[in-house]
Structure formats: structure tokens, C-alpha cells
Amino acid sequence: MAAATALKIGEVAKRSGLTVKTIRFYCDEGLVHPTGRSDGGYRLFNDAIFAELTLIRTLKAMDIPLHDVLQVLASRRSGVCTCSSLQATLRAKAGEIEQKIVALRSLYNELHTLLDQWKDCGGRKNSDNTG
Incomplete structure (x- = not known):
């Protein structure tokens, strides 16, 4: 070497x-x-x-x-790579990751929808609040 x-x-x-x-x-x-x-x-x-x-x-x-x-x-x-069980393990992990990605994308979209709909309160107290 x-x-x-x-x-x-x-x-x-x-x-x-x-x-x-x-x-x-x-x-x-x-x-x-x-x-x-x-x-x-x-x-x-x-x-x-x-x-x-x-x-x-x-x-x-x-x-x-x-x-x-x-x-x-x-x-x-x-x-x-001829080990079918190892390949199956890796495919299953890839599937789990894809499911997590889909769930995270959905959460991301929900959060952005909420933020887009959010109204700026302008620092005023809520009129429904009697306190």
C-alpha cells in the first residue's frame, strides 16, 4: 500500500x-x-x-x-447478492421509509395549509375571552 x-x-x-x-x-x-x-x-x-x-x-x-x-x-x-431473505429485509425497510415519507408529506401539507389560513391577530385579545 x-x-x-x-x-x-x-x-x-x-x-x-x-x-x-x-x-x-x-x-x-x-x-x-x-x-x-x-x-x-x-x-x-x-x-x-x-x-x-x-x-x-x-x-x-x-x-x-x-x-x-x-x-x-x-x-x-x-x-x-443471492440472499433472498436479505433482499426481502432491505425491500421491507425501503417500503417502511416510503410510508414514512408519505406520512411526513401529508403532515407537511397540513401544516402549510394551516399556516396559509392563519389570520394575524394583530396583538389583540380574543373578544370571546372574558378574562
């Missing part, structure tokens, strides 16, 4: 926004793999680590279990 592309775990953490501890955990769980070790024993990574960390973060945000994240990463690395 060329020295210019060898990144220590601290640099990966800094650039990715993750902690060193999190990256070590991902290494220990087999989610990411260092490309080598420095003379001092530090884990070394290349720039490809950032795409993998982004994918892990995305899948975790969808509450995909770590063992499924590992399968996704392995499939991505091999370029072949």
Missing part, C-alpha cells in the same frame, strides 16, 4: 465523524477490514473505508441488524 493512501484509525475517525472505538468495534465484528498494519501495529485503511462506513451508518439508521449489515457489505464487496 502506498504511504499516501494509508490512513491510521485516528485519521479515519476524524474524517468520518465516528469514534476510534466505533471503528475498532466494526473491525472486531468483521464489518470493516484494515488493509494492513503499520510498523507500530496501527490499523491502516485506504479511502474505500469511507464508503463502507457511510453504508454501515445508513443501514444502522434503518435498524438493520449487524449480522445483516455484514451480509450487505460482503455482497457489496463480491458484487453478488
Whole structure:
């Protein structure tokens, strides 16, 4: 590996926004793999680590279990995904996200309709208020 592309775990953490501890955990769980070790024993990574960390973060945000994240990463690395249950899990998550998007769009539209209909009270008290 060329020295210019060898990144220590601290640099990966800094650039990715993750902690060193999190990256070590991902290494220990087999989610990411260092490309080598420095003379001092530090884990070394290349720039490809950032795409993998982004994918892990995305899948975790969808509450995909770590063992499924590992399968996704392995499939991505091999370029072949033949696991129908994993594909079904990802399709189901995509469906859940689409439902949330529809619900949020509806709420957004309702709020804007309410705001469009809102009358400025001009700082006056409501005449129905006897207090």
C-alpha cells in the first residue's frame, strides 16, 4: 500500500465523524477490514473505508441488524447478492421509509395549509375571552 493512501484509525475517525472505538468495534465484528498494519501495529485503511462506513451508518439508521449489515457489505464487496431473505429485509425497510415519507408529506401539507389560513391577530385579545 502506498504511504499516501494509508490512513491510521485516528485519521479515519476524524474524517468520518465516528469514534476510534466505533471503528475498532466494526473491525472486531468483521464489518470493516484494515488493509494492513503499520510498523507500530496501527490499523491502516485506504479511502474505500469511507464508503463502507457511510453504508454501515445508513443501514444502522434503518435498524438493520449487524449480522445483516455484514451480509450487505460482503455482497457489496463480491458484487453478488443471492440472499433472498436479505433482499426481502432491505425491500421491507425501503417500503417502511416510503410510508414514512408519505406520512411526513401529508403532515407537511397540513401544516402549510394551516399556516396559509392563519389570520394575524394583530396583538389583540380574543373578544370571546372574558378574562
